[in-house]
Amino acid sequence: MEYTREKVLEALGKVRYPDKNMDIVSLNMVSDLKIEGKKISFTIIFPNANSPFEKSIVKACEATIKALVGSDIEANIKTANKIAAAPIKSQEEESLKGVKNIIAVASGKGGVGKSTVASNLAVSLASKGAKVGLLDADIYGPSIPKMFNVEGERPYLKKVNGKDKIVPIEKYGVKILSIAFFVRPEDAIIWRGSMATSALKQFINDTIWGELDYLLLDLPPGTGDIHLTMVQTIPVTGGVIVSTPQPVAVADAIKGISMFRNETINVPILGLIENMSWFTPEELPDNKYYIFGKDGLKNLSEKENIPLLGQIPLVQSIREGGDNGNPIALNNESITGKAFNDLATKVIDALNERNEKLDPTKVVQIDPNASCAT
Numbered sequence: 001m002e003y004t005r006e007k008v009l010e011a012l013g014k015v016r017y018p019d020k021n022m023d024i025v026s027l028n029m030v031s032d033l034k035i036e037g038k039k040i041s042f043t044i045i046f047p048n049a050n051s052p053f054e055k056s057i058v059k060a061c062e063a064t065i066k067a068l069v070g071s072d073i074e075a076n077i078k079t080a081n082k083i084a085a086a087p088i089k090s091q092e093e094e095s096l097k098g099v100k101n102i103i104a105v106a107s108g109k110g111g112v113g114k115s116t117v118a119s120n121l122a123v124s125l126a127s128k129g130a131k132v133g134l135l136d137a138d139i140y141g142p143s144i145p146k147m148f149n150v151e152g153e154r155p156y157l158k159k160v161n162g163k164d165k166i167v168p169i170e171k172y173g174v175k176i177l178s179i180a181f182f183v184r185p186e187d188a189i190i191w192r193g194s195m196a197t198s199a200l201k202q203f204i205n206d207t208i209w210g211e212l213d214y215l216l217l218d219l220p221p222g223t224g225d226i227h228l229t230m231v232q233t234i235p236v237t238g239g240v241i242v243s244t245p246q247p248v249a250v251a252d253a254i255k256g257i258s259m260f261r262n263e264t265i266n267v268p269i270l271g272l273i274e275n276m277s278w279f280t281p282e283e284l285p286d287n288k289y290y291i292f293g294k295d296g297l298k299n300l301s302e303k304e305n306i307p308l309l310g311q312i313p314l315v316q317s318i319r320e321g322g323d324n325g326n327p328i329a330l331n332n333e334s335i336t337g338k339a340f341n342d343l344a345t346k347v348i349d350a351l352n353e354r355n356e357k358l359d360p361t362k363v364v365q366i367d368p369n370a371s372c373a374t
Contacts, residue, residue: 011068041076080129104239108252110221113275118218120329124344126173136178149325197229231364238270245296271309310343
């Protein structure tokens with residue numbers, strides 16, 4: 001018996017979405033429907049992240065297909081979230097015309113696990129069906145290739161309209177680009193600020209990013225040339241700030257908040273991410289030891305009225321995953337895998353809320369003679 005697209009959609013039209021009181025086909029929630037013999041696969045696009053109806057609708061789809069189409073069908077049903085877009089309005093960055101959202105991942109100081117958070121957040125977003133890119137903008141201390149186990153890879157060039165364009169490396173569903181792909185691992189990058197910022201501009205403008213739901217920028221710690229170049233080159237949708245709960249780290253996180261909120265820069269802050277919130281031994285998953293203090297960023301989020309998007313525990317497997325190129329977010333059953341999955345959900349929600357309420361961010365215009373944006 002041959003199963004047709006029409007027959008499958010007719011069956012799925014019987015599955016209703018409770019919150020909308022309409023069927024999922026009429027709501028355009030069914031995407032990427034493929035039929036190969038007795039194997040049927042499709043994705044259900046939910047209107048927002050973390051829908052309370054997700055599991056029940058997936059089960060309803062499975063039951064309806066077997067009842068109305070064929071009992072011997074093997075159904076592969078994926079879920080994803082509808083992604084609100086902040087349009088890229090700049091005419092200069094043609095390479096970013098397919099990018100819906102640009103997220104700056106920043107930290108006030110080094111050593112707080114910003115790149116680890118950026119890597120695992122990218123993997124978690126990709127696991128939800130999103131198209132994700134990750135630009136390692138930490139020119140002097142690039143670490144993303146190691147965290148994805150692609151240190152030996154080299155991007156290739158492709159001619160586009162007569163110009164050479166960089167094709168990023170792809171791993172775990174994430175498109176990756178880093179200065180580390182172009183230098184030997186043992187070589188120090190001894191560049192003046194102008195050289196570093198030129199490299200960043202080239203990575204942004206001369207790369208084939210294609211269609212992306214999210215482009216994450218792993219920024220250097222602190223506030224400086226790279227950060228200013230970023231906001232002067234592309235319209236950043238929003239920023240997230242990573243910090244440990246330690247008071248000295250929180251003090252620097254406040255500077256990061258100040259940078260994004262500066263009236264000249266004015267990039268919306270999506271939220272704060274507290275890393276190394278507590279130490280939890282793998283063999284004692286219910287135990288929490290507050291090595292760097294307790295609730296430092298949680299208290300800051302309340303004081304500054306900025307959402308706390310997540311608290312990531314300090315677990316040995318996070319460090320091991322980063323060192324061997326297997327981000328812990330790949331394991332959704334682990335403590336930290338679940339934490340990063342929850343973080344990705346909250347980032348999606350924060351972005352959708354930002355895009356519904358605010359206008360697209362504009363490229364920053366800064367007086368070239370000024371020493372800083374004040």
